[in-house]
Amino acid sequence: MTIATRFVPSGLLLLAVVALAVPASASSGWNMTPGVTEISRAIYDLHMLIFWICVAIGVVVFGAMLISIILHRKSRGVTPATFHESTKLEIVWTLVPLGILIGMAVPATSVLVQMYDSGGEDMVVEVRGYQWRWQYKYLDDDLNEQISFFSNLSTPREQILGLSEKGENYLLEVDNPLVIPINRKVRFLLTSNDVIHAWWVPDFALKRDAIPGFINDMWTIVEEPGIYRGQCAELCGIDHGFMPIVVHALPEDEYDAWYAEQLQLARLEEQLMERDWSEAELLARGEEVYSTHCVGCHQADGQGVPPVFPALAGNAMMTGDFDVHMEVVYHGRAGTAMQAFGPVLSPVDMASVMNYQRHAFGKAGASERSEPVKPKDIVTFAAAQ
Amino acid sequence: MSAVIDAHHDDHHHGPAKGITRWLYTTNHKDIGSMYLWFSFIMFLAGGVMALVIRAELFQPGQSFVEPHFFNQMTTMHGLVMVFGAIMPAFVGLANWMLPMMVGAPDMALPRMNNLSFWILPFASLMLISTLFMEGGGPDFGWTMYAPLSTTYAPDSVTFMIFAIHLLGASSIMGAINIIATILNMRAPGMTLMKMPMFVWTWLITAYLLIAVMPVLAGAVTMMLFDIHFGTSCFDAAGGGDPVLFQHIFWFFGHPEVYIMILPAFGIVSHVIPAFSRKRLFGYDSMVYATSSIAFLSFIVWAHHMFTVGMPLAGQLFFMYATMLIAVPTGVKVFNWISTMWQGSMTFETPMLFALAFVFLFTVGGFSGVMLAIAPADYQYHDTYFVVAHFHYVLVSGALFSIFCAVYYWLPKWTGFMYSEALGKLHFWLSFIGVNLAFFPMHFSGLAGMPRRIPDYALQFANFNAWSTVGAFVFGLSQLLFLYLVIKCIRGGQKATAGVWDGAEGLEWTVPSPAPYHTFSTPPVVK
Numbered sequence: 033m034t035i036a037t038r039f040v041p042s043g044l045l046l047l048a049v050v051a052l053a054v055p056a057s058a059s060s061g062w063n064m065t066p067g068v069t070e071i072s073r074a075i076y077d078l079h080m081l082i083f084w085i086c087v088a089i090g091v092v093v094f095g096a097m098l099i100s101i102i103l104h105r106k107s108r109g110v111t112p113a114t115f116h117e118s119t120k121l122e123i124v125w126t127l128v129p130l131g132i133l134i135g136m137a138v139p140a141t142s143v144l145v146q147m148y149d150s151g152g153e154d155m156v157v158e159v160r161g162y163q164w165r166w167q168y169k170y171l172d173d174d175l176n177e178q179i180s181f182f183s184n185l186s187t188p189r190e191q192i193l194g195l196s197e198k199g200e201n202y203l204l205e206v207d208n209p210l211v212i213p214i215n216r217k218v219r220f221l222l223t224s225n226d227v228i229h230a231w232w233v234p235d236f237a238l239k240r241d242a243i244p245g246f247i248n249d250m251w252t253i254v255e256e257p258g259i260y261r262g263q264c265a266e267l268c269g270i271d272h273g274f275m276p277i278v279v280h281a282l283p284e285d286e287y288d289a290w291y292a293e294q295l296q297l298a299r300l301e302e303q304l305m306e307r308d309w310s311e312a313e314l315l316a317r318g319e320e321v322y323s324t325h326c327v328g329c330h331q332a333d334g335q336g337v338p339p340v341f342p343a344l345a346g347n348a349m350m351t352g353d354f355d356v357h358m359e360v361v362y363h364g365r366a367g368t369a370m371q372a373f374g375p376v377l378s379p380v381d382m383a384s385v386m387n388y389q390r391h392a393f394g395k396a397g398a399s400e401r402s403e404p405v406k407p408k409d410i411v412t413f414a415a416a417q
Numbered sequence: 418m419s420a421v422i423d424a425h426h427d428d429h430h431h432g433p434a435k436g437i438t439r440w441l442y443t444t445n446h447k448d449i450g451s452m453y454l455w456f457s458f459i460m461f462l463a464g465g466v467m468a469l470v471i472r473a474e475l476f477q478p479g480q481s482f483v484e485p486h487f488f489n490q491m492t493t494m495h496g497l498v499m500v501f502g503a504i505m506p507a508f509v510g511l512a513n514w515m516l517p518m519m520v521g522a523p524d525m526a527l528p529r530m531n532n533l534s535f536w537i538l539p540f541a542s543l544m545l546i547s548t549l550f551m552e553g554g555g556p557d558f559g560w561t562m563y564a565p566l567s568t569t570y571a572p573d574s575v576t577f578m579i580f581a582i583h584l585l586g587a588s589s590i591m592g593a594i595n596i597i598a599t600i601l602n603m604r605a606p607g608m609t610l611m612k613m614p615m616f617v618w619t620w621l622i623t624a625y626l627l628i629a630v631m632p633v634l635a636g637a638v639t640m641m642l643f644d645i646h647f648g649t650s651c652f653d654a655a656g657g658g659d660p661v662l663f664q665h666i667f668w669f670f671g672h673p674e675v676y677i678m679i680l681p682a683f684g685i686v687s688h689v690i691p692a693f694s695r696k697r698l699f700g701y702d703s704m705v706y707a708t709s710s711i712a713f714l715s716f717i718v719w720a721h722h723m724f725t726v727g728m729p730l731a732g733q734l735f736f737m738y739a740t741m742l743i744a745v746p747t748g749v750k751v752f753n754w755i756s757t758m759w760q761g762s763m764t765f766e767t768p769m770l771f772a773l774a775f776v777f778l779f780t781v782g783g784f785s786g787v788m789l790a791i792a793p794a795d796y797q798y799h800d801t802y803f804v805v806a807h808f809h810y811v812l813v814s815g816a817l818f819s820i821f822c823a824v825y826y827w828l829p830k831w832t833g834f835m836y837s838e839a840l841g842k843l844h845f846w847l848s849f850i851g852v853n854l855a856f857f858p859m860h861f862s863g864l865a866g867m868p869r870r871i872p873d874y875a876l877q878f879a880n881f882n883a884w885s886t887v888g889a890f891v892f893g894l895s896q897l898l899f900l901y902l903v904i905k906c907i908r909g910g911q912k913a914t915a916g917v918w919d920g921a922e923g924l925e926w927t928v929p930s931p932a933p934y935h936t937f938s939t940p941p942v943v944k
Contacts, residue, residue, distance in 0.1 A: 061865045061877045064797050079794045086784040093751060093780060100758040101773070105765075106695070113760035116697035125752045126745055133741045136791065141734060143793040148730045163570075192873060194479045202478060204875045227566040228660055230725060230800060234866045239796045241726045243661060244565065245654020248727035265725075265800040265868045267559045269566060270485045273871030337486060339553045340572050369570050 065234050068256045068281075072237035074143045082136055089132075150251045153219035157210070161222075161229030161242035161264070162376070163369065164271035164328055168210045170291070171221070179294045182376075183208045184324050185274045189332070192274075204261040207324075209278035213287035214254045222248040226371055227269060233262035233277055241266055254281040269369070270337075271328045304380050305411065311387065311404045318388025321381045326389075329369060334393040340369065350394025354405055357386055358413055374417075379410035432934055441536075444528030445934065446513045449535050451831075453510025454824075456538055458900070460502030461817075463546065465893050467495040472855075472889040475882045478874055488872035489557035490549060496560025497578075500678070501585045502542050504812065507820045508681040509534075509592045512620050515827065516596060518925040518932060519614045521605025521941045526598035534591035541584035548574035548581075559870060561671070562637075564652030564663040568644040575645065579638045586631040593627035596620055605924070607943035611705070614923050615698065618705050619684030622712045626673045626680070629716075634670040637663060661726050668719035676715040679811060680708060682779075682819030683750060686772040688923070689826050690754050693769035694761030695920040700753040707746035707753075714743045724795045733792045740790035744783065751780055766918070767841030771822035774849055775815060782810030785860065800870075802881075803863025809856045813892075814849075821848070821899070826921075828906055829913035833931030836906040844902060847895035854888025 066076040104110055158169040162182075169180035186207045190196040199205070212218050222231055224242040232239035236252045254260075262277040282290060323332070330336045334345035344350060349357050361382060364372035373382060387404045433439045433448065443449060470491045474482045483491070513531065517524055525531045548555035553572035556562070567575060600621045604613070613621075640651040640663070650656020652663045683704075691698045698704065720728060720736040728736075754776050763769070785807040789798050798804060821844075829835050862881035867874055874882065913930040924943075928936045 062861045064864045065866070075793050075797060078791060079788065079797070082788050082791055082794065086787060090780070090784065093755065094777065097755050097758065097773070097776065100755065100761070101763065104694075104758065104761050104763055106762040107764075110760075110762050112694065112696040112762040114696070115760075116699050116757075117701070117703075118699075121752075121756070122700055122703045122749065126749060129745050129748045133744060133787075136787075137738060137741060140737065140791045140793055144730065144733055144737070147793060147796075192480050194481065198478060198876060200876070202876050203873060227570055228563055232800075232868070234797060237793075237797055239725050239799055243654075243726065245660070246727070262866070263868050263871070267489070267563070267566065267870040269570060270489065270557075272489075273485065273868075273873050337553075 067235040067237050068254055068258065068260070069236050069252050070255070071143070071147055071252070072235060074146065075237045078139055078143055081139065085132060085136065147250075150219060150249055152217060153251055154216040155213075156219045156221060157212070159210075159220050159222045159231050159242060161224040161226075161231070161268065161275075162371070163226050163269050164264070164275040165324070166210075166229075166231070166275065166277060167225075167376075168208075170294075179291070179298050181208045182324070183210065183278070185276055187274075201261065203274065204263070204276045204278070206276055206278045209259070209280045211280045211282060211287065211290055212254065213284045214257050214281050215284060217251055217253050219249060219251045222250070225376075226369070228266050229264050229268045229275070230266035231262070231277060232265040233260050233279055235260040235262075236279075239265055254279075257281050257283055274328075301378065301380075305378075305407045309380070309383070309406060314384045314387045314404055314406075315391055317381070318384035318386070318391075321377065321385040322388050322392075325373065325377070326385065334389075344389055344393040347393065350390050354386070354409075355413075357390075358382075358405070358410070361386060362410075362413065362417070374414065379407040379414070382410045383407045442532070444524070444532050446517050446525045446528070446531065447831075447932065447934065449525075449531050450510045450512075450514030452535055453506050453513055453538075456535075456542075457503050457505075457507035457510060460498055460506070460542060462896070464495050464498035464503055465896065467491045467498065469889060469893050471495060472886040474872060475874070476886040477883065478876055478879055480873055483872075485872040486554060486557060489559075489870070490555040492870050493556045493559050494546070494549065497545060497556075497582075498542070499812075500560065500674070501582070502538075502545075504678050504816050504820070505589060506538060508620075508623075508678070508816075509589075509596075511616075511681070511685070511820070511823050511827075512592075512596055514831065515925060516599055516617060516620060517603070518928065518936055519617050519923055520600060520603060520608060521924050521937045521943065522599060522603035523935060523937050525595050526603055527595045530591050531595055534588045534595065537584050537588040537591075541581045541588065544577055544584070545581035548577050551577070561667060562641065562663075563667075564641060564644065564660050567663075568641050568652055571645070576642065579642050582638050583635055586635045589627050590631050593624035593631075596624040597628075600624075605937070605940040605943050611702065612943060614684075615687035615701070615704060616681065616684035619680040619687075619708055622708055623677050623680045626677050626712055626715065630670040630673045630677075633666060634674075637666040637670065640666075661723070664723050664726060665720070668722045669716075671722065672719040673712075673715040675808075675811070676711060678816045679779075680712065682775065682816050683708060685819045685823045685826070686754065686775050688921075689768045689772040689822055690757050690776075692826070692918050692921040693766060693772070694758045694763050696757060696761035698753070699756035699759075700749075703749055704753055707749040710746040711743060714739060714746070718743065721790060721792075721795070724792050725799050737790060737792040741787065744787050744790075747783055751776060751783075766825075766838060767836075767845055768822050768826035770842065770845045770849075771818050771825065774845070775818045775822060778810055778814035778818070778852070782807055782815055785810065798863065800868055801863035802859040802867045802869055805869050806856050806859035806863060809852075809859070813856065814852045818848070818852075821845075824903070826918075827925070828903065829917045830925060830928075830930050830932055832907050833913055833929075834906050834910035835913050835917075836902055836910065840898065840902045840905075844895055844898045847898065848892055851888050851890075851892025851895055855885050855892055856888070858882075858884045858888075 064076055064079050066073050156171040158171055160167040166183045168183060170178060172178050183206045186205045187203050191198045191202060222240050222242040224244040226244060229242040230239055231242055238250050238252055240248045240250045258281055260279045264272055264275045329341035330344050334343060336343040362374040364370045383405050440452060470483060474488055551574040553574060555574050556578045558567040558571060600617055643649040644651050650658040652658050652660050687698055687704060718736060718740045721740040789795055789807060825841055858881040862878045867878045915929050916926050917930060924941060
């Protein structure tokens with residue numbers, strides 16, 4: 033019997049620990065972040081309100097249970113009472129919870145209505161999910177003045193495999209972060225290129241599914257400059273855990289300067305295509321592209337994960353006709369995980385990666401290979417589609 | 418007339434057949450019940466091993482134990498095996514053993530179908546688990562099977578998973594039909610609906626839920642099958658379909674499904690708490706009405722699993738309000754259980770400990786459920802470890818604890834021997850501590866921002882995950898103790914009386930322990 037007396041006390045102790053620990057350490061990674069937007073603070077307040085209501089109900093309910101367990105036990109020689117119904121009580125404990133729920137529903141509704149007020153935005157960013165990276169496109173009325181880029185995990189593989197020490201932002205760091213201004217209403221349009229992903233940054237209290245073929249929207253006004261991190265929140269395949277989100281929120285003027293610089297760089301990139309690329313340059317660039325876009329499925333050693341992700345090493349395509357290879361890379365393979373890279377990679381990147389793949393995995397036929405494929409070949413191929 | 422009586426007389430001497438045919442051909446509800454229970458325990462261990470693989474990988478950050486691809490197969494199969502292999506068959510097993518004895522019937526209404534519905538299970542489960550050894554690996558898209566990850570992007574073995582689910586569903590539907598037929602037609606004279614034991618009531622409602630939603634799941638996976646093999650585009654926007662449609666169909670099955678796994682649990686604790694409080698169940702009528710309300714509400718809340726798919730505001734509000742409403746009948750049940758204890762004369766044998774832990778921890782899971790129902794806050798909780806904590810609190814310390822509770826409560830009736838109370842209590846305390854250690858920290862890691870179903874995580878989640886892993890291993894290993902205890906009890910021990918527990922009431926306690934192979938060949942009269 034003594035063992036039983038400890039039963040509910042231990043439970044209540046647990047509850048008390050939670051109750052004390054949660055507010056005391058709001059910023060130390062135990063609790064939801066209050067975040068940096070009006071909405072995120074409203075959600076945090078809502079979360080804490082519901083939490084404390086639950087704690088209060090818990091104290092009453094578990095308290096009654098505890099008292100009963102302590103007092104109404106056979107070892108104290110009590111004889112059981114015989115009452116077994118009370119319509120009055122049943123009505124009370126139907127109506128009281130109903131009232132409490134209405135008390136929760138009112139603030140919840142007002143926050144939700146506020147979140148759905150998505151008009152009047154200052155700028156629009158398209159967020160597109162890919163297995164397993166994000167693409168950000170800054171939508172502008174002038175279609176020639178749009179910038180877009182991919183954002184990939186930048187944590188080195190050695191850290192994941194435990195071969196080197198893990199950095200401070202392990203798995204929460206990317207090569208190209210999303211950059212947005214503070215104090216402006218940024219509207220996000222979400223979609224996906226393959227499977228369902230979900231874009232989530234806790235500090236903004238934004239989470240929405242990116243669904244292939246559909247467009248979702250949400251918005252935020254960030255109030256403090258800073259670096260904010262999040263992750264994909266919908267299982268999207270093997271590397272679901274490895275497609276983080278990093279957002280740099282900049283003061284307005286810094287953001288404008290950044291945006292102007294990006295436009296400049298985009299123009300330079302176009303000129304790259306006109307250049308004559310040496311094979312060594314293409315291979316070096318191709319290795320980077322491969323490690324960003326291909327390695328998730330086909331693996332660093334080109335062995336893939338057959339049969340879902342075929343091996344490239346020893347694959348006849350690596351030594352065969354360029355056009356067949358290009359066809360697959362450009363259009364993907366319908367009905368498989370191989371996506372169409374035509375809209376994803378620039379001609380320079382596509383030419384680079386194809387050369388790299390043939391160099392790295394098609395060694396047998398390397399000597400028979402003619403000229404490396406050049407960015408211009410890709411442009412010609414694309415024009416013919 | 419005399420021939421009929423003679424035949425009946427001969428029947429009376431029929432014991433179980435000898436050897437393996439007893440189990441292959443049996444139509445006896447007790448044999449089939451035992452097979453269901455053993456089967457579910459084996460699947461529980463299989464699903465448990467998968468859980469431990471997951472927890473071992475997550476013990477510390479970094480890829481240490483299994484690759485992400487295999488990790489995803491483990492999360493998927495753990496869910497499918499536990500839901501369809503462990504929890505549901507365990508409740509059907511308990512129903513098989515207890516429902517006929519509780520309503521005073523000689524057997525289930527449809528004994529041959531009973532045999533069939535059991536024997537489908539081992540083969541279906543074998544097919545399900547065999548996918549892990551197929552080329553390309555097993556299903557790796559989560560037990561929720563969201564398209565198009567589960568269709569266009571799935572491994573080939575998904576087809577076998579779909580057929581396995583069809584078979585498991587067929588088995589469940591047959592089981593449900595049998596249970597409804599038994600309860601509605603075979604009650605002892607005088608046992609009106611409102612005199613039925615609570616476990617009978619909750620199973621009656623559960624069986625209707627099963628019949629309503631298992632075909633919906635079958636439809637969803639059949640559409641997957643057609644998308645994969647026959648060129649349809651049910652879930653592919655490029656062909657005019659809609660990936661979100663899959664989620665609507667799945668959760669229209671999935672939400673009633675979670676009540677399928679908890680309503681029988683409500684029934685069990687509604688027997689155990691009165692028995693060990695030596696006091697009648699408080700508010701029997703309101704318990705019945707609350708259970709029915711929960712069952713009804715379970716059909717109109719499904720999209721609260723999908724608050725982030727981009728529904729219109731009106732949709733979000735409807736599903737938020739409807740979901741919050743479930744707290745009312747659930748609260749009524751908790752209040753009634755506590756009022757049953759109130760001014761009772763309680764003792765704390767193992768079944769009672771599990772029942773009390775059920776009330777306590779299920780309510781904790783209910784609290785996080787109310788939090789999750791709040792749509793704006795759900796944007797932060799959705800698909801994080803907070804959700805994982807929530808549903809493990811209601812499924813492990815809820816459904817599973819109630820199954821343990823039921824086994825301890827009725828084991829003396831089944832075997833004729835008392836189990837070892839000391840071992841039972843040890844099993845309880847290890848399970849209780851293990852469950853809380855495993856799942857409580859998940860609330861924190863989820864709130865701090867850890868998404869679910871990831872094989873590796875950022876450094877700030879490391880401590881919570883380490884604790885969870887320790888708790889999971891404590892919990893997992895302590896189940897071997899349970900296995901030892903049950904085998905020990907079957908092989909002998911202190912003889913059990915017919916009544917077993919001094920506060921227990923119901924027809925099952927009027928037959929001797931162990932319950933004879935055939936009971937209630939002549940129906941008892943219930944006043």
